[in-house]
Amino acid sequence: MPDRFPQDFLWGAATAAYQIEGSPLADGAGPSIWHRFAHTPGRMANGDTGDIACDHYHRWKEDVALMRDLGLNAYRFSISWSRILPEGTGSVNQKGLDFYRRLIEALREAGIAPSATLYHWDLPAVLDDRGGWLNRDSAAWFGDYAEVCFKALGDQVEMWATLNEPWVIAEGGYLQGTLAPGHSNLFEAPRVAHHLLLAHATAVEAFRTHGPGKIGIVVNIEPKHPASDSPEDLAATARADAAMNRHYLDPLFFGRYPEELAEIYGQAWPHFPEADLDRIPIPFDWLGLNYYTRAVVQTCPAAWPTGAIKVHQPRSTYTETHWEVYPQGLTETLHWLAGRYGPIPLYVTENGAAFYDPPTAEGGKVDDPLRVEYLREHLRAVGKAIDAGVDVRGYFAWSLFDNLEWSLGYAKRFGIVHVDFATLERTVKASGRFYAGVVRAGGKGL
Numbered sequence: 001m002p003d004r005f006p007q008d009f010l011w012g013a014a015t016a017a018y019q020i021e022g023s024p025l026a027d028g029a030g031p032s033i034w035h036r037f038a039h040t041p042g043r044m045a046n047g048d049t050g051d052i053a054c055d056h057y058h059r060w061k062e063d064v065a066l067m068r069d070l071g072l073n074a075y076r077f078s079i080s081w082s083r084i085l086p087e088g089t090g091s092v093n094q095k096g097l098d099f100y101r102r103l104i105e106a107l108r109e110a111g112i113a114p115s116a117t118l119y120h121w122d123l124p125a126v127l128d129d130r131g132g133w134l135n136r137d138s139a140a141w142f143g144d145y146a147e148v149c150f151k152a153l154g155d156q157v158e159m160w161a162t163l164n165e166p167w168v169i170a171e172g173g174y175l176q177g178t179l180a181p182g183h184s185n186l187f188e189a190p191r192v193a194h195h196l197l198l199a200h201a202t203a204v205e206a207f208r209t210h211g212p213g214k215i216g217i218v219v220n221i222e223p224k225h226p227a228s229d230s231p232e233d234l235a236a237t238a239r240a241d242a243a244m245n246r247h248y249l250d251p252l253f254f255g256r257y258p259e260e261l262a263e264i265y266g267q268a269w270p271h272f273p274e275a276d277l278d279r280i281p282i283p284f285d286w287l288g289l290n291y292y293t294r295a296v297v298q299t300c301p302a303a304w305p306t307g308a309i310k311v312h313q314p315r316s317t318y319t320e321t322h323w324e325v326y327p328q329g330l331t332e333t334l335h336w337l338a339g340r341y342g343p344i345p346l347y348v349t350e351n352g353a354a355f356y357d358p359p360t361a362e363g364g365k366v367d368d369p370l371r372v373e374y375l376r377e378h379l380r381a382v383g384k385a386i387d388a389g390v391d392v393r394g395y396f397a398w399s400l401f402d403n404l405e406w407s408l409g410y411a412k413r414f415g416i417v418h419v420d421f422a423t424l425e426r427t428v429k430a431s432g433r434f435y436a437g438v439v440r441a442g443g444k445g446l
Contacts, residue, residue, distance in 0.1 A: 004443055005382075005386060005442060009393060010113065010393060011072055011073055011074065011394070013067070013072055013076070013399065013416065014349060014397065014398050014399060015075075015399055016078045016117075016121070017079060017120060018120070018122045019404045021057045022054065022056065024082075029080065029082055029083040031082060031125040032123060032124055033121075033124075035049075035050065035125065036128075036181075043182065045409035048404060052424075053404050054403055054424065057099065060099075060102070061106060063401075063426075064103070064106045064107055064112070067107075067110065070435070070439070071439040071440050073113060074114075074115055074159075074394060075400070076161075077103070078119070078120035078164065079118055080096070081118075081122060081124050084096045084149065088126045089141055089145075097152045104153060104156045104157060108156060115157075115159040116160055117161040117162075117163075117218065118142075118145070118203060119142065119162065119164060120164040121180065121406075123181075128181050132192075133170075133196060135195070139195055139199040139201075139202045142202060143199070143202035143205070146203035147210075154213060157213065158212065160213060160215045161349070162199070162204065162215065163196060164218045164290075164349075165219060165220045166193060167220060167244050167247065168220060169192065170190075170193040171244075174188040174189045174192045175188070175189035175305075179406060186304075189265075190265055190268065191270060197252065197280045198276060200280075201279050201280050204283075204284050214286055215285055216285055216287055216347075217288065218288030218349045218350075219249060220290040221244075221245050221289055221337070222245065222295045223294045223332050223336070224237045224241040225295070227296050228298070232299040233299050235299070236298065236308035239308055240306050242264070243260070243261065243264055247261060249337075249341060251277065252280060252281055255277045255281040257272075264305050264307075285345070286344060286345040287341070287346055288346075288349030289334065289347070290398070291378075292350075292353070293325070293326055296310060296311045296313060296324075297310065298310075298311045317370070319374075320413075323353070327374075330351065330381040330385075331381040334392060335388065346392045347395070348392065350396060351375075351395065351397060351398055352397055352398035352399060353414065354414050355371050355374075355413070359420065359421070361425070364427060365427065367430045375397065379395065380446050383446060397416055397435055400415060401415040401426070402414065402415035402417070402421075415429070416428070416429055416435055
């Protein structure tokens, strides 16, 4: 283990707009696909919505002070597209921009570097009515929205991300139907994925006209390990890896899609214009990794569409979202990214775990030893990658707060800060205190 992380290492936490802000229609904002999805009966666990969430929209001053007290030097948040452009395009809602401007200025005053994500799954509903990400025009819509943000906030934000987890957007929203907008169509998913990559390229092009700062993209990666050495399991593992991991990164860096995707999608795999594949790998400045678990893969011809399933590991600890705790996979993934895609700065933009916490903080404290151990071992995993020469420049715990865990509602808690959803009281958990100690020590002593 290294004695310390780099001196300029970013120690942060991460959130997303719809998960914490609440007041989704306040001050001129328009509805997003998540507002619509959450208010559709049967879509959300317990009928939960983001109407209140953590009420960060009103409590942002308190929340910035909490981050300062934790010692964080960076905060990753997302901007709600429909707060800025209620109609998706056209007229700008100044009150929406003012909210983010106030938040960003408060962060900077507290010594916390703002890291803004332009899109964390919450497309304006009016654009979904025009086809959403299925419409090729979505790339241009996104570029126009990005340019509004760069012009209004770029003097205060130095670190931007275009998209958060494009695989989840396409897989959950258009293939499996478990996330907004709730489609389940083999023909839609690859087109959505392609349009997301075009949108990323369009935003990077717009960013280059606006001066200083750095821009990147955030992907979620699961290392895929075969359950056996059989040819069938090895082939299934390659398909699973192509569908989740290489589907987005190979076009971004190499200008081509993995060969396995044509097999996976069959007649649903489109022919994409060569001009698109020339445009998508526009150089960007950093790559964000969201890491939670691995997948041990076994062939299963009935598993749609990859013919691959995850195999439970009986000796492993699992989180409440049924994800295996596998910290060594984070080291492995950081090495894989550096080895396959070359020398680009890497940030761990999300890493965390849902374990049971009580609804109310008893005695003003919440002990969460499993989450403390999870963070400790994954931070050690980052340190091992750094020690081996991988260029990792920051770590953002997921999440700063217990929040709306998308279609799982409020039942799954990822936060290092507990939120009592009846009173909205914030309480730093033992994991938050642990992380604050790591930050103060600059990673020494892990």
